[in-house]
Amino acid sequence: MAKVHVATTVNGESREFLCDPNDSLLDVLRDTLGMTGTKEGCATGDCGACSVMVDGRLVCACLVLGAEAQGAAVETIEGVASETLHPLQQKFLEHAALQCGICTPGFIIAAKALLDKNPDPDETTIRYWLAGNLCRCTGYDKIIRAVQDAAKELAHPA
Amino acid sequence: MGGYAYVAPTTVADTVALLSEHANGGRRAQILAGGTDLLVQMRSGDNVARTIVDVKKLAETNRLVIGSDEIYIGSAIASAELYENEELKGLLPGLLESSDLIGSTQIQGRASMGGNLCNASPAGDTIPAMMAVGAVCDIAGADGTRELAVEDFVTGVGTNALVDGEFLLGLKIPTPGANTRDAYLRFIPRTEMDIAVAGCGVSVTVDGGRCTAARVAIGAVAPTVLLVPSAAEALIGSNLDDAALQAAGEACTAAASPISDKRGTVEYRKKVVAVLCRRATGIARDRATGG
Numbered sequence: 001m002a003k004v005h006v007a008t009t010v011n012g013e014s015r016e017f018l019c020d021p022n023d024s025l026l027d028v029l030r031d032t033l034g035m036t037g038t039k040e041g042c043a044t045g046d047c048g049a050c051s052v053m054v055d056g057r058l059v060c061a062c063l064v065l066g067a068e069a070q071g072a073a074v075e076t077i078e079g080v081a082s083e084t085l086h087p088l089q090q091k092f093l094e095h096a097a098l099q100c101g102i103c104t105p106g107f108i109i110a111a112k113a114l115l116d117k118n119p120d121p122d123e124t125t126i127r128y129w130l131a132g133n134l135c136r137c138t139g140y141d142k143i144i145r146a147v148q149d150a151a152k153e154l155a156h157p158a
Numbered sequence: 159m160g161g162y163a164y165v166a167p168t169t170v171a172d173t174v175a176l177l178s179e180h181a182n183g184g185r186r187a188q189i190l191a192g193g194t195d196l197l198v199q200m201r202s203g204d205n206v207a208r209t210i211v212d213v214k215k216l217a218e219t220n221r222l223v224i225g226s227d228e229i230y231i232g233s234a235i236a237s238a239e240l241y242e243n244e245e246l247k248g249l250l251p252g253l254l255e256s257s258d259l260i261g262s263t264q265i266q267g268r269a270s271m272g273g274n275l276c277n278a279s280p281a282g283d284t285i286p287a288m289m290a291v292g293a294v295c296d297i298a299g300a301d302g303t304r305e306l307a308v309e310d311f312v313t314g315v316g317t318n319a320l321v322d323g324e325f326l327l328g329l330k331i332p333t334p335g336a337n338t339r340d341a342y343l344r345f346i347p348r349t350e351m352d353i354a355v356a357g358c359g360v361s362v363t364v365d366g367g368r369c370t371a372a373r374v375a376i377g378a379v380a381p382t383v384l385l386v387p388s389a390a391e392a393l394i395g396s397n398l399d400d401a402a403l404q405a406a407g408e409a410c411t412a413a414a415s416p417i418s419d420k421r422g423t424v425e426y427r428k429k430v431v432a433v434l435c436r437r438a439t440g441i442a443r444d445r446a447t448g449g
Contacts, residue, residue, distance in 0.1 A: 004164050021164035021210060022200060042200045057238060057267035063197045064268070065190070067164040068212060090308055110263065130264020131350045 008069040010035070011079030019066035026050045027078060028066035028101065037077035039102050041134070048133035051113075052076050057112040060132075077105035080112060087153040088112055088146070097146035099137035107133050111147045117157055118123035166212040174323060176211055178300050182320035187211050189325050191219070191234040192268035194261065195277045211325075218298075219272070219325045225333060230296075232328040233272025238263070240271070241431030251445060252359055255269050256287035259344060262351055262442040272326045278311065278312045281354045281378035285312060287342040288361035289375035289385045295330045299324040309375070309385040313366070336364040339445035344377070345430050347421075354378040355422040358410065358434035362393060364446040369393045374406060374435060379414035379427050386413045389430065389435060398443045406439055407432030 010033065017032045026043070029035045031054070034065040043062045053075035054068075080086045088108050091097070096100040098104045105107035107130065114121055114129045121129070126147050127140075135143060167173040180187035186208035188198055206325075213219050219234035224245055231240065237257040240246060247254045257271050260283050274284045275295070288308045295306045300323050308329075311319050320326065336339070344357035357377035363370045374389035389409035396402030416427035445449070 001163070002163060015282050021162035024197065037264075043201060045194055045261070045265055048262060051264055054267075057236065058264050060264045063192075063194050063265075065164060065193065065197070065210070065212075067166075067210075068190075069192075070166070072163060072433040113263070132264045 004067040006070045008072055008074055010074045011076060012098040017066070021065070021067055024062050025064040025066050025069055025074070026061035028069070029061060029074075032066075035076055035078050037105050038069070039107075040106055041125070046132075047106075048110060048134070049103050049106040049132075051109040051133065053109065053113060058110055059066075075109075077109055080108060086112070088115070088150040091146040091150040091153065092143070095142045095146040095149065097138060097142040098135075098141070103133060103135045103137075107135070107143055111150070112158060113146070115151055115154060118152060144156065159283070161207050163209040164212065164392045165209060166215045168215045169197075170216060170218055170327070173211060173213060173216065174298055174300055177207070177325060178323040181211060185209065186339040189213055189276070191237060191270040191273040191276075194265050194269045194271075195273060213325060221328060221413075222246070227333055229331040229333050230328055231271060231331065233276075233326045234270050234336065235272075236264040236267055237269050237271065241266070241294075245435065250291055250331065250340060252342040252361070252442065253284065253291055253293075253331075256283045256342040256344075256357075256359065257432045259283050259342075265299060266296055266350055270372050274331075275308065275311065276318055277319070278314070278318045278382070280383065281357070282383065283342070283344055283354060283377065285383040286327055286357050286359035286375035286377040288329065288359075289383060290342070290361040290373045291331050291334070291340050292361070292373060293329045296327045296330055297324050297342040298327045303327065304314065306329070309383075312382045315381050320373070334361070337365060337446050338371070339442050341441035343434045343438045343441070345434060353421065356414075356427050356431040356433060356434055360435065360438040360442045362398065362439065362446055364398065364443060365395050367447075369396055369398050369402070369443075372406075372439075374410065374439070376410050376414060376431050376435070379410075379416040381415075381430050384413055386410055388413065393439060398439065403436040403439050410435040415425060 039049040041047035166409035221232040223230040254350040340361040344354040372390040389406040392405035
């Protein structure tokens with residue numbers, strides 16, 4: 001099977017890789033580029049653990065081919081923190097909004113996509129927006145509270 | 159075993175040439191739009207070597223034009239992008255709601271109406287809504303383009319009228335006048351992210367309190383989504399009162415030939431599709447009359 005050569009941007013950095021035509025972007029991120037922050041849960045687009053941004057859209061990396069990343073701008077969990085944690089990351093810690101942590105990168109990426117678009121979402125909006133991110137540990141309430149608190153923090157930095 | 163290949167042609171001519179070449183050479187080619195069905199199928203048993211032809215790099219499949227007579231929706235435009243278009247949402251609220259019902263935010267970022275139609279699931283949510291608004295498929299092939307109404311495009315469970323070498327460029331929809339609006343409702347046992355037990359798309363035109371045109375289509379209650387002319391006839395000429403809605407609902411029940419499965423029984427689906435028809439017609443009527 002002929003490999004596909006792909007030139008893309010991941011978290012603002014130019015990256016090049018070779019992949020099989022049927023490799024997913026998730027396979028490429030984790031196995032080829034060694035960026036294991038993005039998790040694999042179901043690999044069928046149901047759980048949201050592999051959420052990443054591609055050209056400004058929230059998507060499941062398991063449902064994107066690596067080859068499709070040619071010329072695209074990909075953003076992953078590795079690009080969320082700067083010198084300090086992003087407020088969403090900080091609030092997830094403060095609210096204990098994670099236990100096993102497998103779903104957390106996906107939740108952070110998805111919640112960040114929401115807050116970038118809508119800085120002041122109500123609880124219903126948050127719950128619907130995050131309906132494609134499954135967590136089997138927390139029961140979601142702590143996650144919702146962390147997102148609400150992060151929204152406040154982003155609006156009025158302490 | 160030829161393995162997989164990936165190509166992303168940038169013109170319709172190149173795409174058609176690629177598809178024809180594969181068809182003539184007996185090799186399998188598969189169109190990729192949003193990939194939310196295709197990539198799952200590739201991992202769930204249908205892992206047969208093929209050339210994946212990504213049609214998202216074509217201007218035509220990304221074309222969104224709202225004209226005074228016709229609306230064109232490119233086959234590969236992501237649902238999330240369509241839903242952000244307020245003008246489109248105002249003109250075709252039912253169609254947009256039907257695509258917005260599919261999957262999570264993540265799925266919305268990739269899934270396309272064209273893909274939902276071509277996959278031709280009996281429970282595909284956008285298909286009844288497309289039929290209700292009279293959508294016509296714009297199909298590219300070796301001999302140029304041809305048009306086919308959505309109700310003629312879906313030929314069976316997971317099958318469509320595309321022949322080897324053809325692919326779907328987009329949908330052409332008559333631009334609704336101020337007194338024509340649509341609605342789509344489906345029933346699922348939860349509030350989000352499920353497959354329709356039954357669905358119904360309705361478009362009505364209301365002139366001076368009277369319904370002058372209507373189209374009704376039902377989903378998940380037959381091997382294919384069905385246009386139900388008898389339900390439309392029950393609405394046309396009426397003032398869309400309860401009796402007319404009741405009659406249209408009964409026509410939907412009569413047209414339905416569902417199966418019993420884990421989502422619902424035959425009896426249940428036939429009953430629910432009538433309820434959905436009545437409610438969707440009420441919503442479309444209120445939208446068409448500014449209510």
